[in-house]
Amino acid sequence: MKKLIHISTEEKILEAAKEVFMKYGLYGARMQDIADTAGINKALLHYYFRNKEKLFDKVFEGALQKYFQQMEVFSDSSLPIKQRVFNYVDNIIDFYSEYPQMSMFIIKEVSLNPELFKQKVMAAKKIKGGSLISILEDGIEKGEIKKIDVALFVINLQSLCSYPFLAMPLFKHILKVNHKEWNDFNSNKLKQSVKSFVDNSLTK
Amino acid sequence: MKKLIHISTEEKILEAAKEVFMKYGLYGARMQDIADTAGINKALLHYYFRNKEKLFDKVFEGALQKYFQQMEVFSDSSLPIKQRVFNYVDNIIDFYSEYPQMSMFIIKEVSLNPELFKQKVMAAKKIKGGSLISILEDGIEKGEIKKIDVALFVINLQSLCSYPFLAMPLFKHILKVNHKEWNDFNSNKLKQSVKSFVDNSLTK
């Protein structure tokens, strides 16, 4: 009946764990902090997820899945390449608006514990990151887009889309120190400027 | 005599602390880990720096200083604006080659503890971040460069310069999973592509 509104304890924990792990990482996060954030007793964490690592695993797994899920738009081969990249830009920037720290979370934890990555992602075989590269290489061969260094392009693209959300807090601070405000950061502006970069890079 | 080669214990500690704090952050870092990395007894850390926070402060202070130091090239008003930005790109990318995690370290710690930032940086009054913005605004007024959203441009510039070094580990993993290698990442290529972005953005 009321289950529609009701948020299960397990979900509350996962939500809280996501928040705390993203902020502090696996080592920096404290179970008590997660429990407090979820508004429950610490023992419940262990009741539902056995231990810290298992809980972290769940969170990390979910993060990875969502992250790579964003890349699925590349698969829509009915659209021209450039359009697909545009769609991706819209996608990923909306995504980062919701989870600004996501990319750093994944990068950090992967580089601290590479095994986890192999385990979680190679197993899932859901990496679409490579497919963009292949698509671009294809497009170059067929003459659809400019001849570029694809790996470099992909990195630049990622940079433009992720970093603004990571750096936002620092940037706002700096602006404040210099007595300026950046009231009107909106992701639409960013989208537009990234797309213009994409256009410049791919259009012959 | 032999002091030229000799690295003082204090320096060893700071070096190790930098490494560990950058990896794990203030909360995630362990004093024992720092001691081990420095190859000394844990008590020595406290002998030289009293406690964890003081040690962290020193590390963070040094990081901030180096970080903002990179922006000093903007001050050389004898050069045209675009050239100054080019010089900055060279500068900052060399800098990140040496300290790939620097920007994330600063961003993370600032957003986790904004007070620290104000304390350390506003006090030092050494923030040059704002000056680029002013310089660009000036350049627009004088018609030297295109009319752009300066804040957005600065963020994009930062993105292109920092993120590649942050994401490198993840990116290499992904490429590996997709049975590709990215042997030839060299910062020169990156510099070139960032400069081309700058050129596109600023040239009328």
Add this chain to the structure above:
DNA sequence: TTTTGTTTTAACCAAATGGTTAAACCATTA
């Protein structure tokens, strides 16, 4: 109402962690 199985909590425990201390070490100088 009683029974049964699940969820939640308070009270613990052992290990890890930041920090202290007293003694040992070592280089310099009296």
Add this chain to the structure above:
DNA sequence: TAATGGTTTAACCATTTGGTTAAAACAAAA
């Protein structure tokens, strides 16, 4: 050589932290 003062260490200590347990609270079925 002996004394001095800075440096380093092993052995501790107190608190925090991840994790356990046994009992209480709760909901649903018998």
